[in-house]
Amino acid sequence: MALGTDYPRQDCGIARSLELVGERWTLLILRDCFLGVRRFSDFQVHLDVSRAVLAARLDALVGAGLLVRVGAGHATYELTAEALDLWPVLHGLAQWGDRRTSPDGPRRTFHHLVAGVACGTIGADGRCRSCDTSPRPGDIETRPGPGADPTLRDDPVSRALRVPHRLLEPLVTR
Amino acid sequence: MALGTDYPRQDCGIARSLELVGERWTLLILRDCFLGVRRFSDFQVHLDVSRAVLAARLDALVGAGLLVRVGAGHATYELTAEALDLWPVLHGLAQWGDRRTSPDGPRRTFHHLVAGVACGTIGADGRCRSCDTSPRPGDIETRPGPGADPTLRDDPVSRALRVPHRLLEPLVTR
DNA sequence: GTCTTTTGGTCTGTTCATCGAACCAAGAGG
DNA sequence: CCTCTTGGTTCGATGAACAGACCAAAAGAC
Numbered sequence: 477m478a479l480g481t482d483y484p485r486q487d488c489g490i491a492r493s494l495e496l497v498g499e500r501w502t503l504l505i506l507r508d509c510f511l512g513v514r515r516f517s518d519f520q521v522h523l524d525v526s527r528a529v530l531a532a533r534l535d536a537l538v539g540a541g542l543l544v545r546v547g548a549g550h551a552t553y554e555l556t557a558e559a560l561d562l563w564p565v566l567h568g569l570a571q572w573g574d575r576r577t578s579p580d581g582p583r584r585t586f587h588h589l590v591a592g593v594a595c596g597t598i599g600a601d602g603r604c605r606s607c608d609t610s611p612r613p614g615d616i617e618t619r620p621g622p623g624a625d626p627t628l629r630d631d632p633v634s635r636a637l638r639v640p641h642r643l644l645e646p647l648v649t650r
Numbered sequence: 651m652a653l654g655t656d657y658p659r660q661d662c663g664i665a666r667s668l669e670l671v672g673e674r675w676t677l678l679i680l681r682d683c684f685l686g687v688r689r690f691s692d693f694q695v696h697l698d699v700s701r702a703v704l705a706a707r708l709d710a711l712v713g714a715g716l717l718v719r720v721g722a723g724h725a726t727y728e729l730t731a732e733a734l735d736l737w738p739v740l741h742g743l744a745q746w747g748d749r750r751t752s753p754d755g756p757r758r759t760f761h762h763l764v765a766g767v768a769c770g771t772i773g774a775d776g777r778c779r780s781c782d783t784s785p786r787p788g789d790i791e792t793r794p795g796p797g798a799d800p801t802l803r804d805d806p807v808s809r810a811l812r813v814p815h816r817l818l819e820p821l822v823t824r
Numbered sequence: 825g826t827c828t829t830t831t832g833g834t835c836t837g838t839t840c841a842t843c844g845a846a847c848c849a850a851g852a853g854g
Numbered sequence: 855c856c857t858c859t860t861g862g863t864t865c866g867a868t869g870a871a872c873a874g875a876c877c878a879a880a881a882g883a884c
Contacts, residue, residue: 483678487757490740491746492683496750498840500672504657509666516861526843531862545652549851550860552728561746563777566664573663576670576732583661601738601776601784610775628661676870690832700872723880724831754852 482578497562501525501533506542506559507566509611511637514552522633555615557645563613564602572601574623581622589615589642615641670714671736675707680716680733680739684787685811686821688726696807711757729818737787745774748797750782755796763789763816787817 478650479629483491485497504523513519520530527578534553537543545551567586574582588595588604588611593645597605619640620626632649641647657665657672671677678697682790687693694704708727711717716733719725742758748756762769762778762785767818770780793814794800798814815821 485802486678487799488681489744489749489752489757491678493743493747493750494677498672498677501671503668504660504665517859520861526845528844528861528864529842532841534754558750561749565739565742565746568742569667572735572739573667573687575663577666578663581652583663583765618683625661634661634717641790691830694832700874702831702873703836703871 483539496536499533499536501529502537503566503569505530505533505537506555506562507570508546508633509543509553509555509559509605510563510566510643511618512641512643512645513633514554515550517555518633518647521631522629522637552646560613566609567598567602574621575600578623582622583621583625585619585621586643587619588618589617616643617641618643652720654796658740670710672718673707675703676711677743679704679707679711679742680736681744682728682807683717683727683729683733683790683822684737684740684817686815686817687807688728689724690727692807692823694819695805696803704746718744726820734787738784741772741776748795749774756794757797757799759793759795760764761791761793790817792817 479616483495486492497525503520504525508519509574513522516530516534516537516620519525519534520527525533534543534545535561538545538553540554542562544556546554553556567590571582574584583628586598588598588609596604598616599605600610602634617640618650624638628634633647634646636649654759657669660666669681675697679693682693682696687696690704691706693699693708694701697704699707708717711733712719712727716729716736717727718730726751744758745756751805760772762781762783763773764781766789770778772785772790773779789813794812798812802808807821810821810823
């Protein structure tokens with residue numbers, strides 16, 4: 477889908493969602509935001525997307541109210557509350573993709589944190605297997621799973637993402 | 651995203667999912683399948699997608715094992731079990747899109763059926779508000795919601811979709 | 825059976841998004 | 855001040871999506 481063109485106006489929430497997040501790269505940018513990526517060059521090096529398209533997507537996401545640009549000059553991009561609501565969709569896509577294409581188990585696992593300590597693993601339905609609640613992203617820790625393949629990528633962002641950390645926590649790559 | 655090109659191979663279930671369902675139109679085709687659309691021309695008239703692209707997408711979905719082509723000649727396309735697993739993602743996108751862009755309430759609502767009779771409404775988390783289970787698509791009835799706008803489209807498929815019916819139930823347009 | 829219409833596509837030329845690569849300006853470090 | 859990094863923008867080339875014409879097979883009419 478292109479900026480400027482859109483799906484024929486359909487009477488459907490899915491189509492309206494896709495008008496915004498259905499473009500190439502958009503959901504991967506948001507995924508990176510949940511994982512803690514904040515800076516233009518980190519997105520670029522991690523996604524291997526062209527700088528022009530990345531700039532266009534970030535602008536579109538800011539314009540749509542899903543990201544805010546924090547600080548002048550060399551800014552960082554942060555998720556808004558509206559974007560946080562997308563977490564169940566991203567988690568669902570991750571689960572489905574892992575189930576289909578990762579025979580050795582998920583590439584990344586998610587764990588519910590309560591007061592900083594692990595409560596339980598998060599299942600396919602987004603609920604903590606231990607306390608049966610649906611934790612918000614800020615209360616979730618992510619770790620590489622059994623199906624992870626560290627040989628696939630070796631940029632600084634990918635390396636930083638291989639240490640367990642809480643979602644939304646800004647990533648330190650230097 | 652293009653057939654033949656793909657996301658840089660990333661170690662992430664979301665990226666793997668999007669390699670398949672991240673292309674323009676693909677998720678809308680699957681949405682239509684859940685709503686009961688089965689025939690080439692019905693997809694075409696409902697989505698306003700070019701025939702060439704529709705044919706390419708259907709082929710890709712059959713090749714990926716998400717659809718099966720039933721019957722020779724003028725065939726119908728039906729969802730596989732793997733595709734049914736995508737329901738939570740599609741439902742999540744619908745909820746998110748309706749919440750963002752539909753001030754009068756959802757454009758479409760979903761209701762849990764038990765033995766053919768309504769049990770309860772399905773909430774944002776995909777659970778039945780009455781029995782607190784996560785119904786499979788075959789046990790869900792869909793109806794136009796308060797935010798529906800029947801003036802947006804007037805093709806035979808859209809008209810057929812305005813009567814309440816069970817998900818996956820083949821749609822009759824003639 | 826055969827004539828006609830509908831269905832399910834394919835083909836073609838054009839438009840527009842994405843790409844890689846070069847370029848540039850504004851901080852940051854020394 | 856000079857240099858390096860960061861955060862972009864610009865540009866020409868490529869390739870995907872588009873509208874619309876075309877076509878063959880199936881289904882319905884006679």
